[in-house]
Amino acid sequence: MLPWVTLLVLAPLSGQWATTTKPIISLHPPWTTVFQGERVTLTCNGFHYSPQKTKWKHSYQRRETVRDIPGDTLEVHESGEYRCQAGRSTLSNPVRLDFSSASLILQAPLSVYEGDLVVLRCRSKARVALYTIYKNGEALTSLEGTSDFFIRDARLKDTGAYHCTGFTEDHSISSNKVQIQVQDLFPTPVLRASPSQPLEGRSMTLNCETRLPPQKSKVQLQFCFFRDRQALGSGWSNSTELHIPAMWTEDSGSYWCQAGTKNLSIIRKSWSSQIHVQIPVSRPVLTLRPAGALAFEGTTVTLHCEAKKGSPRILYQFYHGDVPLGSSLTPSGSGVSFSLSLTTQHSGNYYCTADNGLGPQRSEAVSLSVTGKPWAPASHPPLAEPSLTHPFRSLHVSFSFLPK
Template sequence: TDPPKPTVTLQPSRTQIYSGETVTVRCEIQGGERAQWTYEWRRGQKNIHETSSEYRISRLTESHGGGYSCRATRSSSWTEWSDSTTLRVTVPSKPTVTLQPPWPQIYSGETVTVRCEIQGGEGAQWTYEWRPAKLNTPPTYSEYRITVTESDSGGYSCRGKRSFSRTEWSDALTVVSKPKAELRADRTAVPVGGSVTLTCSVSPSSSSSSSSSSGWKYYWYRDGKSYEALTNGQISVSEGGLYSCRGGRGEPVYYTEDSESVRIDTTVSNRPVVTLYPNWSEIYRGETITVRCEIHGGDTEWDYEWETNSTIKPPNQNEYRIRSASSSNSGNYRCKGRMKSSQHNTTEWSDSVTLTVSDNKPRPVLTVSPSWLSPGASVTLNCQVEHPSAGWSFYWYKAVPDLSEKSSSYELLPDGSGTAQDSYIIHGQTHTAGYVCRAGRGDPEYHTDHSQPKFVWSAGQFVSLCPFNELMLGHHFYSPGFRPLKCHLHDNH
């Protein structure tokens, strides 16, 4: 009879063995004595240089995998080739460190369970190595409970081993320093009859993980006292106060640092008004002006707050007196009030008022009517200044020549100091004369420059007509009795 067909067996009998392990391959002939046979081996279609009935492969690699078959010969008689038995050599996958609970991040000070998972390695008898190796646990467990510290900032990683097989080290599960909660408000004042939404969050907040999967519960505080605890990090509040929050999770509860505090005010119905005193549309460099915040309604005492885009910021008082204005004070001003008795109650912002400060010094323009007059007639002087309604009073002068200085000084006309009217009447003038005016306003009083002189000519006198229509020589004024050389004398005109 034909010799029986041999069978290939593996020891251990698993068809999946990890790289680094050892396996024994056997060729068995039913009822045959092994010593009487010579063996031939092949893996796939490739012969293997091996003649014994079994052989040992130490430290398997992926190249040892494949279908093994054998046959045997005795007295020039060959058996059939055995059926192929497949040896699968598996390279163990890189493990993963996971958390229980499955939070996306762990923080120093938290107590958590860490777990080493080898994908596809279930059922195999792994032992485990961990790093850092200072953990007070035998290094053979796949999971254990730890309280993480910031000194472990490199994170925690693991690998599995069995006999001579080792996995790669897992990626590290990183530890982050103690987090701080962040508080945001959609506005800083509760509108009349409305509410403000406050949002508390703990970074890093991944867009792919909801706050609930991070395990946080949010603890809210108002004016330093416990206010509310929610799993949702958002609340609506309708009362003013100093709000803060923090996150907590785990057992025992691990708390983040407190957020920065956010002041939420309650808006009251009183509305402030900003006024300028005096109320001039434009003021000039050096003038004095007061910006005032007025809050109407009740006898409440207020603290004041200003907002301006001018270079110089006003102090937080109800009025700001600018003693010598400059262009740095130009800008928009608005104010609001905060109750002294209840610091969380504030008014709305007032409307803005614009203050414009000009660096130019104004110079009025003097006109005289008539400029030629019969002896004894009246003369009307008129002084015009920019922004004529802006609180000006007027000063009237006669130009008195000083021959030694070749210049003029100004002599105040009778009752010509600080008149409310911008005109002045001179009765019974008989001689040619020059006049000037200037304007002033405010307290302390600010003065414009003097106007250019204007002359009234007396028709009854000989007057000199020089190249200009005024009696002047070298830009200095002279009396009508002075006769400059090279000027012609004319009668009447």
């Protein structure tokens, strides 16, 4: 279980207020379409300081002009695409402005994100009695006593092509079309665990990673962490991190996180990650069967090595002195055994090791003394002596797994 959990509050939030080397242009007033003769002020944003000079590029009908302007603002009155650059930054994304000569225009903001309050404004040079707003060619509503249409708490479903119409005294007029593209406020969060497979009794830190666009750097997100269906810690928090001081085997499970806005109107869930608490192997125990340090030639002895604790899979290795006898990888937490037919050259100390990748452990040594054959009546023929030039050259090892 997780009886204690510590939340780390980091400010500013990593990933939310990350700086960018690409500046962003903002508009005042905030419309991309205005009437001819009006002016729009562009600001080159994205710096912790006000640059001494800003390079502005203006492109229109295959013509491009470049100007270095003191400060970070530029007042313009011509249609076209505008980009800015300051210091060692890269060029900003282009912003397209339209200074229109039409009698009716629909004004819209430069960018729209989930949760925004979006204002679409119909403006006419002539007196208009009634405006109607359209989306993708279908009428949405008529505007009485106002020229503003509001999209409250914008969602992806609000993406589309908008325009408006108006009625003057003698005819109907129609505006330009504006493409509204509602963008995700932040991408699906990613849960990262450090370490990804913690050791029993050791700490683990979870991090819920996502990123706000620079235009929305002032938006505050909150986060919540889960194991299976259970919320961890105190629930929703401003912290991207959750620190768990000690992990135990029962804390293994499916972990995931959620990121959301303050009012939780926008929530996104990460993919789940399976986290298994790893248990290092305990010191294995080597036993002889039948028990006893004294054995006779020709008898069969079984060596059994088993670690009582440890996450599978466990690699067991057997040694006679410093000579390896063999190894076996167990698919579960069971021990492993093998049998051998003894000769006097099998006398000596035996030990085994166990390793599941978290550090090997070595058993205590077990001594085995092999003596000559026991006395037999003369009527029985003597047993043949094995001929060995190496004590284990003719050794036949038979492994078996014994469940706990």
